[in-house]
Amino acid sequence: MTPSLALQYSITYALSPKFVKSSSSGRHLSVSVSSTTQKNFPSPVQSRKNKMDTMHGFLVPTYTLHDFDDGEECKVVRMIFQMSRVPYEFKHVHRDDYILEDYPFYALPTLEMNERKYGSVLSICRHLAWRYNLSGKTAYDDAQVDDIAEKVFEVRMKIKNWIDHIEHAADHACDEECTEEIAPRILTNTLFPCLERMLKSAASCWLVGHTMTWVDLLVACLVNPIIYHRPKLLQDFPLLYLHNEKVAHHDDLVGFLYHVRTRKFQDKK
Secondary structure (H helix, E strand, O other): OOOOOEEEOOEEOOOOOOOOEEOOOEEOOEEOOEEEOOOOOOOHHHHHHHHHHHHHHHHOOOEEEEEEOOOOOOHHHHHHHHHHOOOOEEEEEOOOOOOHHHOHHHOOOEEEEOOEEEOOHHHHHHHHHHHOOOOOOOHHHHHHHHHHHHHHHHHHHHOHHHHHHHOOOOOOOOOHHHOOOHHHHHHHHHHHHHHHHHHHHOOOOOOOOOOOOHHHHHHHHHHHHHHHHOHHHHOOOHHHHHHHHHHHOOHHHOOOOOOOOOOOOOOOO
């Protein structure tokens, strides 16, 4: 009998045990892979090629973002790409001409990364933020980012129809949520006070840590149209107003959000 042949190899993306931000490729990860085979194992040349293909796919993925023509639901994802200067393709999907089964959980937006599709806005944001250094700097900070993001997105879904109403969105159908009672009450009684307290106790002008994270972008996407259409709802939340102003006026985000008129509040340094 021919003895068993074993093939073992290692793929290393970084020698440091820490996650490191690279200006060109995003974060690196150390990965070790071993496999055993009886026969027909790749030649050394093919093995090296497979390693390089895997490394290239991890460090330099190709992105295609699928969403409806207005792209409103995926705005925060596009802002992450813009902040990170990462190229991507935007695929417009027509509301009356698409197949639900083509997308995870039968929903949009969807991010296609190296031919795999991911269909949750928050999961997409977390992954991109991890790659491009827009997540929390520590495990504690990252947990806080997730905590805020989950609540903000939950409220966003509850008042989505009201947002579409004040934005005069195409194909919008009014319901009881479009009144000036339910959605504003949720915002001014619950979410806005929580965010204002967080900004007041924060170490900087950002919600978590000393630098912008993806949750700052998520909050800005929710608050910005409210400031533009219903500015009085922010009159008791000056830090939240200033936070949105800072994001809206960011040099890398021009054109994503409505211009926020400068107001004379005492900004946190």
